[in-house]
Each structure stands twice: as structure tokens, then as C-alpha cells.
Amino acid sequence: MPANAVGATGGTILELRDITVEFSGFVAIAGLTLDVHEGELRCLIGPNGAGKTTALDVICGKVKPASGKVVLGGREITRLEEHQIARHGVGRKFQVPSVFRDLTVRQNMEVALCRAPGVLGNLFRFGNSGASEQLEKLAELVGLEEAMDVAAGALSHGQTQWLEIALLLAQDARLILMDEPTAGMTAHETAKTAELFNRLKGRHTLIVVEHDMGFIKEISDIISVMHQGRLLAEGTVREIETNAEVRAAYLGSGGISGA
Amino acid sequence: MDGQRKHPIWAKLVGYAAFCLVILILPLFITDDYLLNKFARYLVFGLVAMALSISWGYAGILNLGQAVSFGLGSYCMAMALKLRTIPIQTGAEGLPDFMVWNNVKSLPWFWEPFHSYGFAIAAGVLVPTILALLIGTFVFRARVTGVYVSIITLALLVVINLVVIDRQRLTGGFNGLTDLAPLELFGLTFDPYAHATYYLIAVSLGAALFLGLAVVHSKTGLIMQAIRDDENRVRYFGYDVAAYQTFALCLSAAVAGFAGMLYTLVMAFASPTFLAVPVSLSIVIWSAVGGRASLLGSAMGAIIVTGVQGSLSDTPAFLETWTLIMGALFIVVVLFLPRGLISLVDRIPLGGSARRRAAAATVAASRSGINAG
Numbered sequence A: 001m002p003a004n005a006v007g008a009t010g011g012t013i014l015e016l017r018d019i020t021v022e023f024s025g026f027v028a029i030a031g032l033t034l035d036v037h038e039g040e041l042r043c044l045i046g047p048n049g050a051g052k053t054t055a056l057d058v059i060c061g062k063v064k065p066a067s068g069k070v071v072l073g074g075r076e077i078t079r080l081e082e083h084q085i086a087r088h089g090v091g092r093k094f095q096v097p098s099v100f101r102d103l104t105v106r107q108n109m110e111v112a113l114c115r116a117p118g119v120l121g122n123l124f125r126f127g128n129s130g131a132s133e134q135l136e137k138l139a140e141l142v143g144l145e146e147a148m149d150v151a152a153g154a155l156s157h158g159q160t161q162w163l164e165i166a167l168l169l170a171q172d173a174r175l176i177l178m179d180e181p182t183a184g185m186t187a188h189e190t191a192k193t194a195e196l197f198n199r200l201k202g203r204h205t206l207i208v209v210e211h212d213m214g215f216i217k218e219i220s221d222i223i224s225v226m227h228q229g230r231l232l233a234e235g236t237v238r239e240i241e242t243n244a245e246v247r248a249a250y251l252g253s254g255g256i257s258g259a
Numbered sequence B: 001m002d003g004q005r006k007h008p009i010w011a012k013l014v015g016y017a018a019f020c021l022v023i024l025i026l027p028l029f030i031t032d033d034y035l036l037n038k039f040a041r042y043l044v045f046g047l048v049a050m051a052l053s054i055s056w057g058y059a060g061i062l063n064l065g066q067a068v069s070f071g072l073g074s075y076c077m078a079m080a081l082k083l084r085t086i087p088i089q090t091g092a093e094g095l096p097d098f099m100v101w102n103n104v105k106s107l108p109w110f111w112e113p114f115h116s117y118g119f120a121i122a123a124g125v126l127v128p129t130i131l132a133l134l135i136g137t138f139v140f141r142a143r144v145t146g147v148y149v150s151i152i153t154l155a156l157l158v159v160i161n162l163v164v165i166d167r168q169r170l171t172g173g174f175n176g177l178t179d180l181a182p183l184e185l186f187g188l189t190f191d192p193y194a195h196a197t198y199y200l201i202a203v204s205l206g207a208a209l210f211l212g213l214a215v216v217h218s219k220t221g222l223i224m225q226a227i228r229d230d231e232n233r234v235r236y237f238g239y240d241v242a243a244y245q246t247f248a249l250c251l252s253a254a255v256a257g258f259a260g261m262l263y264t265l266v267m268a269f270a271s272p273t274f275l276a277v278p279v280s281l282s283i284v285i286w287s288a289v290g291g292r293a294s295l296l297g298s299a300m301g302a303i304i305v306t307g308v309q310g311s312l313s314d315t316p317a318f319l320e321t322w323t324l325i326m327g328a329l330f331i332v333v334v335l336f337l338p339r340g341l342i343s344l345v346d347r348i349p350l351g352g353s354a355r356r357r358a359a360a361a362t363v364a365a366s367r368s369g370i371n372a373g
């Protein structure tokens, strides 16, 4: 695999230890333990309802676990608020693309570019404080350079996905959590996304939740498989595809490739 | 496609400057002091509607308690002026008349500092601001959103209104604070019919509009708009959403408090009716009619609506149907002009918008796919 696994040998950036999440009695995650290395691109897969989105929610602070802890770069972040976790370098892309629909593409990026988060300090910051070139470049990277002054609400579904990815790049998070980034994209768009993600490896650490096995093969170093709130298996694409337990878990959902 | 109609900042600045010019030269054309006083009142309403636009239009916080800030500001000014009135019964050092009637023997402690104009003016801004800080911290830290915020602020308004009416010995109760001395400051006398009062109000509104414009065009203003769109998304970029929401509420309260002080000057009294639900609802309607996401739009909405109301008020038959007209106007605007009257101005084509339309066309063309580049 992976000539492109540059930097995947760095130290551990993220540790999930024995995470349990309950939603009014229903156990969505049951003792999940997961390590991710600096600069790695980790794919997180599993059948519907396996708890993948919830796992990302725990990392970025949206959901607080009933027990267990989350450690980012050696610091425990389990109980921090969402914005504090974000300031520690965690970025999140949501399953339902979420951007600021009333703001223009450029304004969206300016929001994401969070140099200083304070209310009073930001009162004296106007325009994009000299980052205009950086934003143009990002827009170009995701093919939105013509649409900088268009309201995000006017973009197509695929473009909205791209915009949210560009926002995460503007945010420049150390650890980027992507929930189904290629959902609703055409084959061509998906290929472009794979190319982009491969370029991000090494500079950023990514955790990507995906169903599209073709896409996963393009980008992944190591795959973690979740099932019923637990880590079921971990390994390369080949190892996962031939793993009997994984096959069993996917039974009834049309097999791993069809998931 | 909405976002594309917005004019560049220079066009906005020209519009704001033109508005300020008009309100500043207006007295040259009005010889009737009574009429000028009326216009001054409309401008005060413009100021308080513009204040609501900051929290509602920009940060998405529909504060139905805006009249709390307005009323508190008004009372702070009125208290200072009341203490300058020489009471008929008790002479120069005496208590305010309503306290004498209520058998109050000495001036209540919280009235004491209002002997100072400096304190009163600071209080007119700071009391509403601190109250907004408390409410905002409490409400937004608890992640209360949307209509629940409106309900809480409305409930607060009702409670404060009842307290002010109920504590007659301290507040003048239902009658409010009447028979006030005119404000005398910097050698000027700001009585309701003075040109000085009109200019004070016009300059205040102009300054507030430009300062407000600076705020909403700052990064803080941008984050406020992002919160209005999707407050959760903002959190995951590292911003403390509650702090921004509280700031918007406080700034709005400060401006509304200031407007309240000015209102006492034009009316020459303060009344619990300034601090009541109908005022709050009117402010919302003015802002919605003018355009809540525009400071100037909101201000002009207030001026137009109250101006029309004022010209009808000379004919009592029309006044009866006023509530109806206002309600109908509100519905029409909400249905057909959700961005308010100011959105008509946004449709005026300017040089720069041709490029934006071209960009829009490009986007439309590439809707189904991304440019390969």
C-alpha cells in the first residue's frame, strides 16, 4: 500500500480509551478504544448504526461519553467544550454538509479562518486580515474560485461538500474528522476528493468515515472497522476484506463493498 | 439567489452618509418646533430599531424585551431630571413630589447618585447593558435558542414592567416620572422643543449607525451572522458562541438604553408604558418592515412607520384603525419582502453587480459538477 503513507509513522496524536456512550439507555458506543498516529489518514467503516458518527461526535465534544477518555496530543480533552476542543486543533466535517448558507463563499472561509477567537479583539479586525491570497488558493483547490462572492446557499450539493472541506482547510486543524465526505458526489468529484485527501496526509491527521470501498482503497493507510459500538477489526484494506468477522458483521447489508 | 444582491461597502457608506445628511439639514426646512419635536421622536424610534437589528438581524436573537433597555435608559435620565426639579410643596432641597404624596420621608438610596448627570448618563447605558450581560450569560451558556430566548426576554419585560408599576413609592408607579427639569449640559438646554435636542438625537443616530456599521463589518460582526445561520457550526471552528451572542445582546441593549434617555428628553417624562410589551412589539415590527438585517433599514422602518402613524394621529378616526394597518403592513412585508423595504434598494443595479451576476451564472452552469481545474 502506500507509497503515499508519508508521515504515518509519527507518534500517537489521538487516543480513545474505553469510550462508552449511552442515549437514554441505548448503548451507541460500548468500550471503544482507538489510537491514531500523527499524519495518518484513518478510515473508519462499519455497517449503518455502528456508531461511527457518534465516535466522531465524542472526539469533537458534541457528545460527552458516559465513561472513558479522549486524549489529543497528550492532553485529555474529554470534558472540554466544543470550541475549546476546536482550539486544540480538531476540525469536523458533518454528515449533512453544514456551511453558512446566507454568507458568501469568501465569508464562510473567513469565519473558518479562526486566528483569534475573542469577541472584543475581533471587533477591530476587518476584511480577511491579509489572508485573501490564502483563501483564493483554497477556493481554487476546491474549484470554487469563480464563486467567491456567491451565497453558499446557492451552491450545488457537491459544491457545498467541497466548500465545507475548504473550510476545514482554512481552519487548518491538526486533526480533521470527515463524516462521509463523498456522499452525494459524482464519480469525478469523488476521484478529486481522493486526490486532495492524499495530499493532506502527513500535514494533517485525518479520520474519514466512509461507505464507498473504492474511495477507501484510494486513500487509506489503515482501516478501523466498528460494529455495534465496538472496534471489530483494524488493518489494511486487504486484511479487512478477507477478515471473517468483518464479513459476518456486514451480512445482511449487502457485503462490505455494497455498504 | 439572495447573497448576490448586496451592494459593496462604499455604496452602503454613501447611503448611510446621505441619510445622516438629510436628518441633519432637516431643521433648516422645518419652522414649526412642534413638528421638529415629532421628527426627533421618530429618530429615537429609529435608533432603538437599529439597536434591535444588531441582535435580531445580525445575531439571530429576537429580543422581545428590547423595551426593558429602552425603558431603563429613559428612567435613568428621568431620575436625574426629576432631582433637578424644584418641588412646589417642599422647596429646593425637597423630595420629588410623588414621594411626598406617598409619604416617603427621605430619598431612597438608589436615587442619591442620580444627582450627578455623569452617573445618570452612564447608568442609562450601563444598567441595560449589565442586565443584558446577566441574561445573556444565563441564557446562552445554557444553550437556549430561538423562540425560547424570545419568551424569556418577553417574560423579563413583563416582570420589570410590573415591578416598576408596583413600587410606586420609588418609581412613580403608573404615572411614571413627570414634571421634569430640562437637561442642561455644555451650556445648552435640551428641552423637548429645542433645536439642540433634535441635533443631539440626529447626531446620536448618525454616530450609532456608523459605529454599528463598523461592528457588523468587523470579524465579530461576521461571526454574529455565522451564528445566525448555524450556531453549532461556528462552535467547531473554535469560537465561543455564547460570548458572541451575549456581546450582541449587550451592544443592542446599550444602544437601546441610550435611545431611552433621548426619549425622555423629547417627551419630558418617563412612563411605564415605555417599558411595556406594545413598545417591544412595535420595535420588532419597525425593524422587520425596514429590514432587520440592515441597520439603516431598521432605522428607516421605524421612522416611516411612526411617521405615517404620526400624520394620521391628527385624524382620530384613522388612529382607531392604526393597529389594524400596522398588523396588515407587517404581514404584507413578511410575506412579500422578507428582507424588508431596504431590500428594494438592494435591487437597484450598480456597476459592480454585473460581475457578480456573471459569477452567479458560472455557478449556475457548474451546479452539477465542479470545474476540473
Ligand SMILES: Nc1ncnc2c1ncn2[C@@H]1O[C@H](COP(=O)(O)OP(=O)(O)OP(=O)(O)O)[C@@H](O)[C@H]1O
Pocket: A023, A026, A028, A046, A047, A048, A049, A050, A051, A052, A053, A054, A055
Ligand atoms: N442523539 C441520539 N439519540 C438516540 N440515539 C442515537 C443518537 N445518535 C445516534 N443514535 C443511535 O446510535 C447508534 C449509532 O449511531 P451513529 O450515527 O453513530 O451510526 P453510524 O455508524 O454513523 O451510522 P451511519 O452509517 O448510518 O451514519 C444508532 O443506532 C443511532 O440510532
Ligand SMILES: [Mg+2]
Pocket: A052, A053, A054, A095, A179
Ligand atoms: Mg453516520
